[in-house]
Amino acid sequence: MWIDGPDELRLDRQAEYSLATNLLINDPSKVEIIIQSSPSDKDTIRKVDDNKFVLHANAKNKLGKLVLVATYNEIEKATKTVEIIPLW
Secondary structure, rough: EEEEEEEEEEEEEEEEEEOOOOOOOHHHHHHEEEEOOOOOOOOEEEEOOOOOEEEEOOOOOOOEEEEEEEEEEOEEEEEEEEEEEEOO
């Protein structure tokens, strides 16, 4: 199980992430991705589909790395580090 999506995200931009797995996901409503740690409390993530999420990076010049954690059925777990980089 892993989180599919870009490794970098520019300030004040958004990208789509999804949970990818070789396992059969019987109940997609039990897929969850959260921001575990972040350089800013302004970074947000929202669910747009059963296993698809949109991450929006902050616009407050808080560069650094954030960690996404995905779980399925509160058992399976995957993490991904995303680096927040400057606009230019």
